[in-house]
Amino acid sequence: MNKSNQLLGAHTSTAGGVSKAIDRADPLDFTAIQIFTKNNNRWAAKPLEEAEINSFKSKLATSNIKFVIAHDSYLINLCAAEKEMLEKSRNAFIDELERCEILGIPHLNFHPGAHVDQGEKDGIKIISESLNVAHEKTKGFKVSSMLEMTAGQGSAIGYTFEHMRKIIDLVEERERMTVCIDTAHIFAAGYNIKDKKEYEKVMRDFDDIIGLERLQCYHMNDSKKELGSKVDRHEHIGKGFIGLKGFRNIMNDEKVAHVPKILETPKGKEMLEDIENIYILKNLIK
Numbered sequence: 001m002n003k004s005n006q007l008l009g010a011h012t013s014t015a016g017g018v019s020k021a022i023d024r025a026d027p028l029d030f031t032a033i034q035i036f037t038k039n040n041n042r043w044a045a046k047p048l049e050e051a052e053i054n055s056f057k058s059k060l061a062t063s064n065i066k067f068v069i070a071h072d073s074y075l076i077n078l079c080a081a082e083k084e085m086l087e088k089s090r091n092a093f094i095d096e097l098e099r100c101e102i103l104g105i106p107h108l109n110f111h112p113g114a115h116v117d118q119g120e121k122d123g124i125k126i127i128s129e130s131l132n133v134a135h136e137k138t139k140g141f142k143v144s145s146m147l148e149m150t151a152g153q154g155s156a157i158g159y160t161f162e163h164m165r166k167i168i169d170l171v172e173e174r175e176r177m178t179v180c181i182d183t184a185h186i187f188a189a190g191y192n193i194k195d196k197k198e199y200e201k202v203m204r205d206f207d208d209i210i211g212l213e214r215l216q217c218y219h220m221n222d223s224k225k226e227l228g229s230k231v232d233r234h235e236h237i238g239k240g241f242i243g244l245k246g247f248r249n250i251m252n253d254e255k256v257a258h259v260p261k262i263l264e265t266p267k268g269k270e271m272l273e274d275i276e277n278i279y280i281l282k283n284l285i286k
């Protein structure tokens, strides 16, 4: 994988079934996609049907899509304070790992959690414990638990590389841990990826603190809010505060050329905005 053949795509709807995401993404020449394997705003989900699993796998195999990740439900909080909610979150997370495993999806992307008023230190401990419980219940699974960097909005954990390091350190099966950089989130969290020199320092820090080998996906979103704003608002590529300058740094960084890059920017049903954003990203490659 080099700069010119980076895997690029967008979050794609699974309305009508998981295999429908392939039908939608392949004609648009996406080579990487993110999906929800269930309704992301509901706790319960019916098990995936055999026919749908097979359809997803066979369509994927004959498509141009080389990389699929799943994003977990927004309801899950792996450091919820109330015992019942924590239990519910852990079970839902395990269910999502199972869905990924059945579909052959290699990563389950998730936001670490919101500690509310428990403090970051305890929040981090509870998240790691949740991951240990989940991994124990899914022994031998290939799917990784992918920590998504957050903007640090509210009491969200995961807005520093150090948070991720601590979570990973407390997880027993560390080989199952990967990390996703959401560009809008880390920018809002205060990591200046816009200026070339600063960008290089950010990536060096990532490597020193987390290790570049754990970086397995990018969410490519420009930010409606300023550097360090701690507010999570996605904008089209080049239209926000990161700007084309920031995305040029990433698209021309050979060290991360092999890491799939997936848009989570606003779009209509036809996904024309995704096509436009991918075109813009490709054109930044020198």
Ligand SMILES: [Zn+2]
Binding pocket: 071, 110, 111, 148
């Ligand atoms: Zn996310």
Ligand SMILES: [Zn+2]
Binding pocket: 148, 182, 219, 264
């Ligand atoms: Zn994201």
